[in-house]
Amino acid sequence: MTAIQQIVENQRAFYSNGNTRDYQTRKATLEKLKKMLKKYEHDIYKALRTDLNKSEQETYTTELGFLYAEIDFTLKHLLDWMEPKKVNAPITHKGTKNYIVSEPYGVSLIISPWNYPLQLALAPAVGALAAGNCVVIKPSEHSSATSSLLARMIARTFDPSFITVVEGEKETNQELLRQRFDYIFFTGSTEVGKIVMRQASEHLTPVTLELGGKSPAIVDKDANINLAAKRIVWGKFTNAGQTCVAPDYIYVHDSVKFKLLKAMKKYIKSFYGKEPLQNSNYTRIINASHFDRIIGYLSDGTVLHGGNFDRQSLMIEPSILDKISWDDHVMQEEIFGPVLPVLSFTNVEEAVEMISKQEKPLALYYFGENNKTQEQVIQYLSFGGGSINDTIFHLANPHLPFGGVGNSGMGQYHGKSSFETFSHQKSILKQSTKFDVPFRYPGSKIGKAVIKRIMN
Incomplete structure (x- = not known):
């Protein structure tokens, strides 16, 4: 043995x-x-x-x-x-x-x-x-x-x-x-x-x-952009993105994309400093294998912010990728690191339809103020759990069950x-012994009639 x-x-x-x-x-x-x-x-x-x-x-x-x-x-x-x-x-x-x-x-x-x-x-x-x-x-x-x-x-x-x-x-x-x-x-x-x-x-x-899976953060045109940027940056780059429910990509309305990206850059600097690789409290990547896998994503699209890394310390800056398509390598698997690709849409129905074609994610985050649209996103898309106008915070409520669906x-x-x-x-079932109902047993002349009357 x-x-x-x-x-x-x-x-x-x-x-x-x-x-x-x-x-x-x-x-x-x-x-x-x-x-x-x-x-x-x-x-x-x-x-x-x-x-x-x-x-x-x-x-x-x-x-x-x-x-x-x-x-x-x-x-x-x-x-x-x-x-x-x-x-x-x-x-x-x-x-x-x-x-x-x-x-x-x-x-x-x-x-x-x-x-x-x-x-x-x-x-x-x-x-x-x-x-x-x-x-x-x-x-x-x-x-x-x-x-x-x-x-x-x-x-x-x-x-x-x-x-x-x-x-x-x-x-x-x-x-x-x-x-x-x-x-x-x-x-x-x-x-x-x-x-x-x-x-x-x-x-x-x-x-x-x-x-896990590729958990999206949808940012609609009526979102509170400043708070959306702050909460996405926090949710994505906590633990250097090595979180199963971290936003894996942003899907943002064209009309607010520039404003969102500008605010995100501001909060990355606020949270991690102008040189995150020199920040003694910034989380590193777990090992060289994962490090190499993650920096490989930096060759997709255009690095809009960050992009620097240090192999010796296994640290990768919080990085934002623009000009990304669904066919890029970074969109084919869960990133699990501090790299955040950004895609855009012109109407939320388009975004929802595209997300519905992907594998069901562990989490989904929607930023927008319209209650009807919030409900439509929740009802139409299948995902493990998520937040409206926030990221990853639903995990901290012990009254909410946490888990995935499908591939997640x-x-x-x-x-x-x-x-x-x-x-x-x-x-x-604890049965009484004080009486016994006879009509359920074989041979009862009125059994079928009584059972049909009761069960109807």
Whole structure:
């Protein structure tokens, strides 16, 4: 038996013994998780600085603060979520009590990416633990400092038969996916998501896939251009564009294009300085492979702003590309970096029609003041989730489920949705023994007539 097989077997035994299911255990586990993050907060800042050059402010805002809020929200509502939910019944079920029990799946696997290496490993784990599961976390090997720290923190805080971290390269992922888990939660690329789903099908294991795609930011002629520019720049260049819901391209009305681009340049300088490559708090690209891929996009169209990079520090300036067509390489795949192509349209119907022909994105952002047009965009276009007159801020609301559709993923999490994702909804009917209705049984002379009358 391999080490990974042993981990899964130990967790299955731990779960089967009922060690994870009662409310007090779940509550104590989440409290311990938060206490662990507080204890190692300084080390977390250091690890994320090493991996991505993240500032303490950005680390707190996008990683730690998010996790604290998620844990607190879950603790506040957990008891209510765990309660069996009573449901109504038709007259044919008179005398019965009907309810739904949220049952943990068992042993869950969470495969997390490198771009938010702490948050995207532990946010799903919050839901899995709240639902009463055991958890195996496989962090990305590309964010090695955070991965190593996560493994140490978890090992020093929890029994590995309950929660553990497995580090390793591609081969480790492959061996993990060969195991029989009860649930798999994957965050990453669409290509790898397909592999995860194929492997999960071997055991009919349910999966959540949080993927990506080319998320558009539509800027209409009646938009508040100054705020649109400010919020797009913030949403796109946070984490140097290495965010699954970052605006991947701008689709702007011809009449306001010049004004928008001018305002965006202003905010790039305001946020990152005149020389972003010299900004000690500007996030770097995760590795040389991604760096080379991203700078390749700079040869498309015309570089309207930025375009400089430093291979030694793996930094690329916030860059805007103009004179882009749908056939350019930069429009064929998710950018996942600080390069923002700009296309224009003459009427919003044209923009909506063109976007509808692409793969369904993880997010969509519309900037405009007309309520009717806002609703038309929401109703006509399919996307995971999004914002009107803002970018990426919808992720911070635990009442909103987060997830993709089509090529951008399946399943949802955050807040109650995380609990529900890692819970099987078990339907229960409790029948009365005080009386027995005879017409449902074979041989009843009036059975068919009574059933037809009741069911009609």
